[in-house]
Amino acid sequence: MTLPSLDDPLRLDDYGATRRAFDWDLVTARLQGLPGGGLNIAYEAVDRHVANGRRDHVALRWISRRGDLIDLTYDHLRRRTNRFADALASLGHGPGVRVATLTGRIPDLYVAALGTLKAAGIYAPLFSAFGPEPIRQRVELGEIEVLVTTPRLFARKVEPILDDLPSLRHVLLTGEGGGSIPGDDARVLALAPLLAEASEEWRIPATTPDTPALLHFTSGTTGTPKGVVHVHRAVEVHHLTGGYVLDLQPDDVYWCTADPGWVTGTSYGIISPLTHGVTAIVDEGDFDADRWYSVVEANRVTVWYTAPTAIRMMMRLGLDAVRSRDLSSLRLVASVGEPLNPEAVSWAQDAFAVPVLDNWWQTETGGIMVANYRTEPVRPGSMGRPLPGIEAAILERGPDGELRLDGDGRPIELTDPEASGELALRAGWPSMFRTYLGQPDRYAASFAGDWYRSGDLARRDADGYYWFVGRGDDVIKSAGHLIGPFEVESALVAHPAVAEAGVIGVPDETMGDVVKAFVTLAAGVDDTPELRRDLLGHARRLLGPAVAPREIEVADSLPHTRSGKIMRRLLKARELGLDEGDLSTLEQPDAGGADLDADGEPPGGGARPGGTGGVAR
């Protein structure tokens, strides 16, 4: 395969042929690299276009909640991100500085993200619907030094815990003008005057392909959140998938609806589209089907990357709302976050008259790994086939959830199209995560031999298409957000009335899963409607609405394993009326199988799930 020039479109016309001939050098050759050597995501996303004649092309079109428009060209973005990098330097922050954003979709978020990368710092997005407790945990785990947030979010969520955030050296508040800075903490500054004073010229330090660039937080079954670290080389996957999967061409108007607080909002809301020099829409407003259709119509959006929950909500509103709009600019819709059910694929393909391409990836993979492609027949319900350059497999798992190994200690690949196992990827792709911050053992445990273990159960049909079967652990996926049950349980047991908590996801046809908690009460506490309301309010205040349970059920006791772990799977089986016998084996229950502990207390008398760490203050 010959290497294309930078100006050639990166299109996937023949999946099989491209896959066979694929070489990552092809992608490396398309990246420009820093003028003095090295690789930097922000340079590939912004400055290279200014250098290559696209300085006045609109990079970001921001639509405010009220509908006002602000267009930022690639040159505007270059200058503003330079100012942000220079402002960081003037505050005394050097390469490696860890900068987090806690904002909705506002221009300053994009400037902070790219400006941080230009300063050779590490950018970490935080979800703005988090409550104070998830924010505190993540700032602490990430040793975040600079936090960019809005005055409103600061007052609600950060100021009350500011004293618990010792790693923070500066909090930069967005907003027009200087504004008044609340409180008397000298770390809190207004961002606008800093940017106004900063230089528009900035020389990006020589970051290498392996310099850490991005820090994303994700949740596991147990313990604290995980800090997933990616390096600048990840841009190879962001760029490649922007071409092969999203089919981005320079004149596209592209809209990724993902919240910027999660990995999709960074990889595909910022980096991937900008490396292709397209115009990316940023809509500050929340989901509202009619607003969304009007955004597509008014801006002539061509490529739309959204999520199953949104598609299913549009589906519930029906075709009439779609048909009253001119959405003929669309040529491709893609979906990620959780599996898109076949009915939703069919509905959306009919409604928008374009291919609807489900795909699969994770925070750890950094970019799209398995996808349906524009030029291939869409298989509704399937996540598609591996990206060229990516090798996937289904590995056999035993009833204990651990991988089965062959005589040489290697994982066993399943080839039977009916057999489900753990979806795994051959390690070594450019956007593979490089560590879980401060948790090297946890990182090591996510690999088996050469394979990265996704934790997702899937099967592969005879044509090589992958089908999602379920999560291999207790992590909950609600409206596309990954929620760790332990984090929710910890917040609940921090309430004095709660003895124990078990948290599960209850399937919901629109949201994927809805978080539900089962709690047992401390001795002498009575179950009343007021108490339940108080518990719900407590959890929402600490965790934020997106993470807190929507429903709390008071139980007399919770099922435990012999080691004292709460058996979430059994709770779930009961909630769903499933056969408990099959599921209970997954967690090595007590000899009595599904029997409850008589007193509802784990052995040893510890009343907190997991026992150590991560318990909310």
Added chain:
Amino acid sequence: MTGTDPQLDRQIVVDAIADVAPDVDPATVEADEDLWYALELDSMDQLRVMTAIGERTGLDIPERDFPGLLTLDDLTAYVTARRAGP
């Protein structure tokens, strides 16, 4: 359905919000302010609030009506009008 008392209808709305989101205080929101945004209630909360209003009133609130129901005034007027019925 008895009664079309706007005060009562407002209380129904406020109680429904308290059921779903006991952490927020609807009294802190202006009657003509977007309460979902102001109280940071997401689309799932919104759906549950509508369901809770439905349970209290016997009304079925279709999702196509949601976009017009942004403020306490909107919701109260909507409940009042629907309870008065055609």
